Amino acid sequence: MAPTSQPPGKPNRMGAATRTKILDAAIAVLAEKGFSGFTLQSVADSAGVFYGNVTHHYATRDKLVEAMLDAILERYRARFDELVASIEAHEDGPIRALVTWLVDDAVSPETAPLFLELWAMATHNPHVAAGLTQLYDGAVDVCMKSLGVEPDAPSARGLRDSLYVLGAVIEGTSSIFSNRDRENGIYAGFRHQAIEMLVPLLEQKLAEAKANGR
Template sequence: MTEKKAKKAKLAAPPRPGVYSRGSDTVDAILKAALHVLIEEGASAFTLRRIASECGMKVGNVSRHFPRKEMLVQVLLEELLSPSEGEVRRRIVNSGMPADEALALVIGGSLDEIQTKKMTHLFTELWAMANHNAFVAERVELVYRYVHKLIASFVADLNPALSPDEVEIVSVYISASIEGSTMLAGYGKPWSGMMPKIKGIAVKFLVDLAKTITSEEIRELSSATPAKASSPRRPVRAR
């Protein structure tokens, strides 16, 4: 098994964290407090002590269910991903919508979520944590692997001439285009007011890209080198 495949296998089946019973009042209170602290106060405040204070518990009560804060991150991501995954699949399967409409739904829905305080703050704080915490980085990567896989299924339907590697390249590009909007046009960001128009452009051109890009174009674009900048022309003096 190659190193890349071994990493994927490791990420594909994360162990269930902590000793907790989802649905109990105590665990629900801890998760609610953890999400509130991460969104409202940021990664620097995301400690078991602060979370315990937020939900009015002792640190020992929190750590009994979640011995490490990283375990809370994993469960929070699972809680957020599962409902959206189920909703997307239901809307697609039940309606029998074509792949281009399904891809447009995923792109548009993702950009709608970016406009909420919850999603903008949550993921920017998780990115900050992931820079210094391998466990959090792996959990965040799992979320993006799910998104890439979902997008790739539509790209493959829309453009069957592409190889699996090319489908993945296109799907990662689409995902990166969506996520990049968070920093510029997410909730409270400088260009948030433009998000409706950004969404319209993204849906149209990213779906068109998935439909029309060819293997030859991907190869050419991958191997192309930036053109040398031409020397600025000196202004011509009037005589």
């Protein structure tokens, strides 16, 4: 019997649900097993679907990696948009709230293992490298706009550069502290120093950007 065709214009909800399940499983496998353990079969097992279900939607591991990266970036952008919306009226000021959230998020179980694997993959996968670059560029733009500064304004260059310094600190935080016991005081000391050093720098650059932009 021939398969029933999908009515024109009607979304294939079953196919979309399966793709979401596969992508969720792919993200979990990458975070748990790393890229060396990231296979189509391991993703199928984690998703609870047949291997053929995975290859039907993503014929190769590279295709699955590309789709997974797009899903990760879309979800992380949504998280970041929510963060920016929540810190604008924060009692400690938007910059301190922003720095604190990013430093803590960098070592969270949801973020650290995943992004460490993505950066490792980026060294030999141009698509992953481009995706991560796009994420960080977009995050900096969102931050600047939320602080009332146009990202492309000449006066904003110092603030932009300082936000990339923050990004570098975040990546280092993941690398050094994600696998350590964060209750032993080492991370607490780093966290305090990072926040106290970065907040005045960013506040100064923000004031300069606004003053020079008038």
